[in-house]
């Protein structure tokens with residue numbers, strides 16, 4: 001079943017995300033991909049993958065992806081955030097990760113977790129229904 005997958009990385013993690021995407025390109029191209037602005041541009045240019053680009057993270061892109069979660073329009077987030085450098089939009093980063101917890105959206109913040117997520121049998125199991133919390 002086609003999913004909507006968001007791909008986001010901070011600057012020092014962009015190369016790691018591009019490598020991860022390249023490793024899983026055949027799986028990822030079956031889905032609808034969205035990304036924050038700069039990350040999405042790199043995915044298009046370097047990997048020739050079609051991806052819908054929201055604004056750059058510091059300009060509101062994280063919040064736009066958060067809005068997808070709040071509207072139940074996102075199935076999975078791969079977000080390689082940078083634990084070693086401060087981001088001017090850190091509140092937006094936290095808010096995005098928080099919404100994944102609020103709505104039980106699978107989120108991978110490093111390549112090994114992302115490997116496990118995308119290769120999980122549950123990822124393509126049509127019978128697996130993610131529990132949607134009812135508040």
Ligand SMILES: O=C(CO)COP(=O)(O)O
Pocket residue numbers: 008009010011035036037038039040055056057058061062093
């Ligand atoms: O800052 C980001 C996520 O917090 C990513 O934004 P860019 O993809 O525009 O660099």
